[in-house]
Amino acid sequence: MKLVRFGESGAEKPGVIDAEGRIRDLSQHVGDLAGKEIDPDALSRLAGIEIDSLPLVEGTPRLGPCVAGTGKFICIGLNYADHAAESGMDVPPEPVIFMKASSAICGPNDPIVIPRGSKKTDWEVELAVIIGRHAKYVSEEDAMDYVAGYAVTNDVSEREFQTERAGQWTKGKSCDNFGQIGPWLVTKDEITDPQNLKMWLTVNGETMQDGSSATMVYGVRHLVSYLSQFMSLHPGDVISTGTPPGVGLGMKPPRYLKAGDVVELGIDGLGSQRQDVVADA
Structure with a gap:
């Protein structure tokens, strides 16, 4: 199933995409x-509903983030070998974990808001894993039992805040509207292999990222198991699993977003997003 949340921010309703989209x-x-x-058991029961019997939503409502109640937005850094290379960094011996504030979460087509004082706002298409049940000390073998599904996310990042200011990465990752999630929560049964998905991102129609989750260093099973050794994962938690090469930071010279730009991104089977870039008031 492809599950959505639609409506105004804070008042979204749950929905499902039918065979005609x-x-x-x-x-x-x-x-x-x-x-x-x-x-996952509740989602299996939902799959038994006759979708065409449900009320049709007219028009083109705003899409909200495809999951609600996210307590933790966990990100994995340098998790693509080719992205680590463009960043001039070694592949880490264990997953690099950092947090993105849940207040950064917004709908898939909500704007990217360049924060005050920003000089280096960047883009990152990423595969998001949505946790569906409480996970603690789970094995890799059992890890997928705790996954509800997958989504596209844009891990928008302010590189000066992230790497040139004192402290950790979080403040460069957590600005408002730095976490578009959706359009859909695609249940895991629809994705045969999350480690073989084409990923892409364009800015103003120009391709910036054209990669695949096949180059991910630490895969979904490993990440769910690994994280559960250090913290409980709860339903609605999001794991953003890293980005392929092509970010603005890695260009020569580096290139960053400005007001008026348009960012589009997507992952095979998970849909696409479109964001206008605006300056914060």
């Missing part, structure tokens, strides 16, 4: 795409 209203069956509603 239209949104059907799921709110008579689930309150929201959060908590126990995205447990």
Whole structure:
């Protein structure tokens, strides 16, 4: 299934995409795409619903982030061998973990907001893993039992804030509208191999990133298991698994976003996003 949340920010309703690409209203069956509603067993029950019997959502409503109730937005750094190379860094011996504030989360087509004082706002297409049930000390063998599905995310990053100011990466990753998630939460049964998905991103129609999750150093199973050794993972938590090469930081000379730019990105089977770039007021 391809699950969506639609409506104004803070008042989204759950929906599902039908065979013709239209949104059907799921709110008579689930309150929201959060908590126990995205447990893999609950999603299996939802799959039994006759989608064409659900109310059709008219028009083109705003899409919200495809999962609600996210407590942790966990990111993995330098997780693509080719991206590590363009960054001039070695592949890490263990996954590099950092957090992105949950307040950065927004809808897939909501604008990228360049924060005040920003000089180096950058883009990163990433595969997001959505956790569906409580996970603690899980094995790699069992890791997929805890996954609800996948989504596209743009791990927007302010590189000066991230790497040139004192402290850790979090403040360069957590500005408002730095975490577009969606358009859909695609249940894991629809993705045969999350380690073989084409990923792309363009700025003003020019291809910047053209990669594949096949070059991911630490795969989905490993990451879910690894993270669960250090912290409990809860339903709605998001793991953003790293980006392929082609970010602005890696260009010669580096290139960054400015107001008026248009960013588009997508992953095979998971849909696409489109964002206008605006300056914060």
